[in-house]
Amino acid sequence: MRRILIPLQERFLNTKWAPIPLRLIVGYGFMEHGFAKLHKGPDAFALILHALNVPAPHWMAWATILIELLGGLAVLLGAFVPLASLPMAAVLLVAMFTVHLPYGFSSINLKAVTAAGAQFGPPGYECDLLYLACLAVLVLGGPGVFSIDGLIASRKMAASPTGEE
Secondary structure (H helix, E strand, O other), X not given: OHHHHHHHHHHHOOOOOOHHHHHHHHXXXXXXXXXXXXXHOHHHHHHHHHHOOOOOXXXXXXXXXXXXXXXXXXXXXXXXXXXXXXXXXXXXXXXXHHHHHHHOOXXXXXXXXXXXXXXXXXXXXXXXXXXXXXXXXXXXXXXXXOOHHHHHHHHHHHHOOOOOO
């Protein structure tokens, strides 16, 4: 079995491609959350923030929406990932500690099964941790191929007289 797995890993699992699915799901996920807040109206999100005693709720609503939209796009494109990840991680940590923590770890909290179907409670902090882990991998391991950061790095190396940064 080991003789079969190692050649498959060497052939198909090249680490330069590994960040692409992470970039796609994290970038799209953040953008989707930003679009949802924008669609429902920033004032509606500001009311939620006000109920959570977040200071300057209107300003924070817009800041969160912009971080989710622009940060998500940056990660999706692999552009300035370490820089974009900082405010994105802050949004996740605030959501985790102010909203999701009281509901436990699991992102699926089954409350009951009725004739109408399954009834779920609020999600826990599992997804927040998964997003944070993905951002950490992208920051530490790089955004991979087909990324703007990779393109910038290759151009810098090509422009360097020694081929080194």
